[in-house]
Amino acid sequence: MPHDHHDHQHGPSPSGHPYRADNDGPLTYWQRMEIAVRELLVEKGHMTAAEISAQIDAMDERSPARGAAVVARAWSDPDFRAQLLEDASAAVRGFGLDIGPLNLIAVENTDRVHNLVVCTLCSCYPRDLLGLPPDWYKTRAYRSRAVFEPRKVLREFGVELPADTTVRVHDSTADMRYVVVPARPPGTEGMTEEALARLVTRDAMIGTGLAKRP
Amino acid sequence: MSDTDGRRWHDMGGQPAGPVVPEDHDFALWEKRVDALMVLCGRKGLFNVHGLRRALEDMGEDAFETMSYYERWIAATNQNLIETGVYTIAELAERMDEIATRGPSYGEAQTGAKDG
Amino acid sequence: MANRVRVKALAAPGHVRAPFYLRGRTGVIERELGVFGNPEQLAYGLPAEEKPLYRVRFTMAEIWGAAAERQDDTLDAEIYGHWLEKV
Known part of the structure; x- marks a missing residue:
């Protein structure tokens, strides 16, 4: 696959609020920092990618x-x-x-x-x-x-x-x-x-x- | 010479300000990840929400005016992790530099994204 | 702790949770909230002493004087015991 489409969001959001066009826009300094911090935390054994996903899911469920x-x-x-x-x-x-x-x-x-x-x-x-x-x-x-x-x-x-x-x-x-x-x-x-x-x-x-x- | 009443910029209660514009947006994946990293760092004892707030305050008013909420949060999270010694400044700088070579967008800069 | 308390009129140069607009203002303890780690130490990665926390109710007249929208509207805030003094 050319790239993973789960990082891309298109069309109107379910809530009617605009999405931030950050996923497809030019990679910013702060986004690079987020990726780097996340990778280093996982590589050094402080947390797993699965834990991060699970935490995002848990917050998404809170409404x-x-x-x-x-x-x-x-x-x-x-x-x-x-x-x-x-x-x-x-x-x-x-x-x-x-x-x-x-x-x-x-x-x-x-x-x-x-x-x-x-x-x-x-x-x-x-x-x-x-x-x-x-x-x-x-x-x-x-x-x-x-x-x-x-x-x-x-x-x-x-x-x-x-x-x-x-x-x-x-x-x-x-x-x-x-x-x-x-x-x-x-x-x-x-x-x-x-x-x-x-x-x-x-x-x-x-x-x-x-x-x-x- | 300078003087001050000692009030810090983030301590906003009662200050003059414009109308409240009831705007909202749905969070992007990278913003949700910043939020999740902060929560997990707290849960694992790497640093706490008070340290996050302290770093946000120390970033100053200019950061509040020019950076988005989660841009400030990742900067403050990083500040705390550097202080705690979870990684070094050099490790972070080298990783950020390498990430810039992966692709032009956030989605393309993920490890493993190309074979996802 | 007295029922009527005043927020100490200090200007601390670090991370504190007593808002500036309440410093020197007198209110009434609405309820006691128990003890919590002192954020003034936690924020710097230090071991924290347990500090009692109080919910203090102020009238808008006490905080803003004649500029208050309505004199008897109220403002509740949580203030740690070491920021309060008896009146």
């Missing part, structure tokens, strides 16, 4: 859908909701999800309180639950402004809060990671957990969005 399933359970099961708010790591593990060493805190949105999560110092995110953070979460704009003018930032995401809602911003400065349990939308009585989970977006679990209406 906002997992968090959405947790939220849907919390909406449906008061005991689970109480446990989630008391000890989110234990509740999520009890729910059957592998979240590695994650120390998770769940914060709940109500008709009086809206929670918003940021990491001003770097890009801390509950990746072991939700997958990798979106690009905007890591930008100077979000990191700088979410702690000073959260309501203005929320408006840039299209979220206008009622006047009597208190905003609680959570800066992930150390060892905890945060997930927002969005408020359950009206008109969802009697819906199955599976149907409820489809209303829970990634942004709703960061706090920059609300759960969708059915």
Whole structure:
């Protein structure tokens, strides 16, 4: 074969986001560094190529859908909701999800309180639950402004809060990671957990969005 | 003469900044590999996420503005592995030089890619 | 640890996790999180002492004064005990 086509990606991505054209573009200095570091780590016996592939697969499996399933359970099961708010790591593990060493805190949105999560110092995110953070979460704009003018930032995401809602911003400065349990939308009585989970977006679990209406 | 309040560039909370543009992209294979290498290095005790952050901070604001996220991550991962002695600077430089001869694209520069 | 605490107003020249915008600000301990290895040592590949970590809640008025969007909105951050002093 001329070359291995698994390194090539063509066409639109499943999520609708653009792929980076890095695989076929000219080889960059930093890509050469990645290849060199990976090869040296494997050759020196620190890890195997199979372990690297398995880790990529494990991260690919972590997506906002997992968090959405947790939220849907919390909406449906008061005991689970109480446990989630008391000890989110234990509740999520009890729910059957592998979240590695994650120390998770769940914060709940109500008709009086809206929670918003940021990491001003770097890009801390509950990746072991939700997958990798979106690009905007890591930008100077979000990191700088979410702690000073959260309501203005929320408006840039299209979220206008009622006047009597208190905003609680959570800066992930150390060892905890945060997930927002969005408020359950009206008109969802009697819906199955599976149907409820489809209303829970990634942004709703960061706090920059609300759960969708059915 | 110079003076400073001691605030470091990465410590951004409350600083003035422009609007949040809710952009995202799907990660390329090489970016996923950088992420996986960092996670596995941590799991195997070669270095930890605090060392990664320290190296990212020490790379400075210019790196933040001009390099992509995972470009910065591989640079910071390398910095930690050099410090830990996992390989030498010369070993890395020679390997990167050899990789440049393999082919013009990332896909073609993989070992074994040609007989995959 | 007192319920009301102030973040030490230090400007450390290395890797620390106490954000600059909270230094010198007073808040209330929202919960105790247990002990964690000190990132100020871990970041340099050093053996780390275990440090208690607290989740501290500040009002936006305390942090930003009159410039706050809403005085009684809040900001929670995790601060290691050695960065906190009793008020």
